[in-house]
Amino acid sequence: MFRYLVVVGILASLSAQNYLIKFSRYRDGLSHANVTTVRSAENGLIWIGTESSLNQFDSKDYYRIGLEAGLTDDYISALAIDDNGNIWIGTHNGLNLHQRNNHHILKYLSSDNANSLTNNSIQTIYIAxxxxxxxxxxRGLNHWTNDGFERFIAKPDLGFTLRNDDILSLIQIDSNTLLIGTNGGGLELMDIKNYRFHRISGISAKKITDLEASRDGGIWISSAENGLFHYSPKSDSFQAIKDNVFKSYRLTSVTEDEFGYLWVGTEFSGLVSYHKQSGKIKNYQFQADNLNSISSNEIHDITTDPAGNVWIATSNGLSKIHRKEHLFKHYMISHSSKS
Structure with a gap:
C-alpha cells in the first residue's frame, strides 16, 4: 500500500534542469531486489539506491523517488550526503541533488556546455x-561548485594531467589533495589548487573499487584483483592487508566501524569481517537454509549508521548487521512492486 506526496517547484540553476518531484510511500519493502548503494544520514534515515528508483527508509516506511518523481533515471549508481543533509544522487543517466529543506530536486546532465558534466554515467560522488x-x-572527473562544473578528462600524452578518467572512487586526503581510484589505471593524486595529477606507483592494483577513511588518519583501499590495502598519507606508504586472504577475493567495498572491525564486500563471495586488533577474519555467505545468513554473496556497497550498525547493499536486498550480536536482518523487495 502506498500514497503520493506531490511537490512542484520551478528552479533555475547553471546546468540544472527544472523538475517535478513525487514521493510514494510503501510499508512492505524495497522497490527492487538489486540494491546498488546505501548511505546513512545523521537523522537516522537510510537512503537505498536500487536498480529501480531511490528508497528512503525511516525504520518503518519506505519512500520512493524515481523517474516518475523527477529523477534523471531510475537506476541509482551512487549516493552522497552533504553537511546540510542534501542527497546527491548519481544514476546511469545524470546527477540529481535532492534538497533537504524544500524537497526540490535539481537535475544535472552532460551537454555541450563547458559547465556541465563530462558524462552522464555517474559512478561515485564525494563531498569535499x-x-x-x-x-x-x-569518462571524466567533475568538480561541482555553485558556479557550475569543472571538467577533467584524461590526456595521457600531456604531463601532469589525468591519465585514466574512468573514475570508480574518490576521497580527499587534505584540503589540497584528492585521491582518485580508477578502473584500470590504479590510483592517481590530484593537486587541487594547481590542477596537477600524478599516478601513484606504490600499489599494484589497477581497478580501485572503494576508498574509505580509516580511524587512524589513513585510507582503506579495496581493489578488484589485488586485495585490500591501507595507505598512510603521513609516510606516503602502502600496506597490503592479509594478502593471503583478501587477494583471493574480488573486492567491491570497504568500511571501518567504531568497534575495530573492517567490513569488506566481495563480488561473489559474500561479506568479510576483519578485526584489526585480534587479526580475526570471518566470511559471511548466503545460506539458503539459514534465515539469519546474509541475503546474497554479491555485495555492492557497505555503510555504518550513527548507532554503529552495518548496512550492506546486495543483489538480493539490503542486510543489516546488529553492532553487537553480528546477526543479520533483511530488508527485501515489496511483493506489490516486484519487477
Whole structure:
C-alpha cells in the first residue's frame, strides 16, 4: 500500500534542469531486489539506491523517488550526503541533488556546455571538505561548485594531467589533495589548487573499487584483483592487508566501524569481517537454509549508521548487521512492486 506526496517547484540553476518531484510511500519493502548503494544520514534515515528508483527508509516506511518523481533515471549508481543533509544522487543517466529543506530536486546532465558534466554515467560522488562535490563518471572527473562544473578528462600524452578518467572512487586526503581510484589505471593524486595529477606507483592494483577513511588518519583501499590495502598519507606508504586472504577475493567495498572491525564486500563471495586488533577474519555467505545468513554473496556497497550498525547493499536486498550480536536482518523487495 502506498500514497503520493506531490511537490512542484520551478528552479533555475547553471546546468540544472527544472523538475517535478513525487514521493510514494510503501510499508512492505524495497522497490527492487538489486540494491546498488546505501548511505546513512545523521537523522537516522537510510537512503537505498536500487536498480529501480531511490528508497528512503525511516525504520518503518519506505519512500520512493524515481523517474516518475523527477529523477534523471531510475537506476541509482551512487549516493552522497552533504553537511546540510542534501542527497546527491548519481544514476546511469545524470546527477540529481535532492534538497533537504524544500524537497526540490535539481537535475544535472552532460551537454555541450563547458559547465556541465563530462558524462552522464555517474559512478561515485564525494563531498569535499569545503562543501563542494567531486563526481566520478565513466569518462571524466567533475568538480561541482555553485558556479557550475569543472571538467577533467584524461590526456595521457600531456604531463601532469589525468591519465585514466574512468573514475570508480574518490576521497580527499587534505584540503589540497584528492585521491582518485580508477578502473584500470590504479590510483592517481590530484593537486587541487594547481590542477596537477600524478599516478601513484606504490600499489599494484589497477581497478580501485572503494576508498574509505580509516580511524587512524589513513585510507582503506579495496581493489578488484589485488586485495585490500591501507595507505598512510603521513609516510606516503602502502600496506597490503592479509594478502593471503583478501587477494583471493574480488573486492567491491570497504568500511571501518567504531568497534575495530573492517567490513569488506566481495563480488561473489559474500561479506568479510576483519578485526584489526585480534587479526580475526570471518566470511559471511548466503545460506539458503539459514534465515539469519546474509541475503546474497554479491555485495555492492557497505555503510555504518550513527548507532554503529552495518548496512550492506546486495543483489538480493539490503542486510543489516546488529553492532553487537553480528546477526543479520533483511530488508527485501515489496511483493506489490516486484519487477
Amino acid at each position: 571538505l569545503d562543501g563542494s562535490a567531486w563526481i566520478g563518471t565513466e
